[in-house]
Amino acid sequence: MQKVLYISLSFVDVRETTSLYSDLIQEFLTNGHDVLVLAPHFYDGRKSELVVEGGIKILRVPVSGLFSNNKYIKGLSNVLLPFLYKRALKKLKISLDFDLVMMPTPPITLLNLALWVKNKSKAKFYLILRDIFPQNAIDLKIMKPNGLIHTYFRNKEIALYDLADKIGCMSPANIAYIEKHNPKVDKTKLHLLPNWENSPQWDENLDENEFRAKYGLNNKIVAIYGGNIGLPQRMENIIELAQHCSELEDLVFFLVGFGTEHEKIAALIKSLNLKNVILIESVPKPEYVKFIQISDIGLISLNQDFTIPNFPSKANSYYGYKKPILASVDVNTDFGIILEEIGAGFWSEAGDVASLKNNLLKLYKDPELRKKMGENGYQYMKNNLLTEHAYRTILKEIN
Structure with a gap:
């Protein structure tokens, strides 16, 4: 397996800092894979562009309001995100010949994009399950249960699990939860993928x-x-x-x-x-x-x-x-x-x-x-x- 597309809601500039996901992408690169990251631009007003940040190829796409404090603007931006990503992939003529498509949750709104790339590339799709949405929004009283919005996102969630070839879950309780609340999910897809981190880099000069x-x-x-x-x-x-x-x-x-x-x-x-x-x-x-x-x-x-x-x-x-x-x-x-x-x-x-x-x-x-x-x-x-x-x-x- 050589060509990997990682679809993300956000991705740090590794020249400045690192994260759970940037560490994982770096591990794929270290092991010889050709990886492209699909991620929003940090700043509004920029054009979609292919950049290399710390050795990582990233297609940066401008997405306004994605992290707005206004829940309606933020929600709309999340719904529009897959369309903006798809347009950028087409505009920059990115070859859809990936062997593996990886995506974490959140967000589940990228389902249709993942489906499109998977079908075009005949790739396998790996879901990194870090967030069980929309139930978490109901738990926090951000969303009302069984309403139109909840039903929309719940259907997206079910379709996402169906699309995935494999689903990496954080803990045994996560696996049990998915099995209980999604009985139609093929249990052989589910397995443990605990949170990870690079070996610590101690500051030896710290006084x-x-x-x-x-x-x-x-x-x-x-x-x-x-x-x-x-x-x-x-x-x-x-x-x-x-x-x-x-x-x-x-x-x-x-x-x-x-x-x-x-x-x-x-x-x-x-x-x-x-x-x-x-x-x-x-x-x-x-x-x-x-x-x-x-x-x-x-x-x-x-x-x-x-x-x-x-x-x-x-x-x-x-x-x-x-x-x-x-x-x-x-x-x-x-x-x-x-x-x-x-x-x-x-x-x-x-x-x-x-x-x-x-x-x-x-x-x-x-x-x-x-x-x-x-x-x-x-x-x-x-x-x-x-x-x-x-x-x-x-x-x-x-x-």
């Missing part, structure tokens, strides 16, 4: 004392959260925990990220006058690596309203840098169960702040336990969750 001093973290136990701050994460779980830990003067909750709920969380921290929480916006990955390196505990939070089994990818960064994990998650994910099975941290049901604090205190009071759990997570990642593992899984399944 920890100097870096801690920069953010007022000297002589502090740091519990870090890094990632999106939106409805799926429900960061109120972490803020409530911080409120209940105000007596622990050497404990700091350090939150790094941005999202639709960032301003709301910032206002909540201010209104509660929490002195043990530091909230900053997203930083470049090299800077974020420094934050993780100097931290003591990695935080995970998921919205308790989820009925779908989400599986947070940020856990891999904590594993890679040997940080034990404290998780507040819904009861439908199997993340917490797997976390405790590998001995890499503790989990509590989202909303149960007493249980969450009790688990936090176990890590807070015991440096050796933190070290042991951090090492357990690292070994688990090294043996199961590297990008090369994901690559080999995809090739094995598709062949």
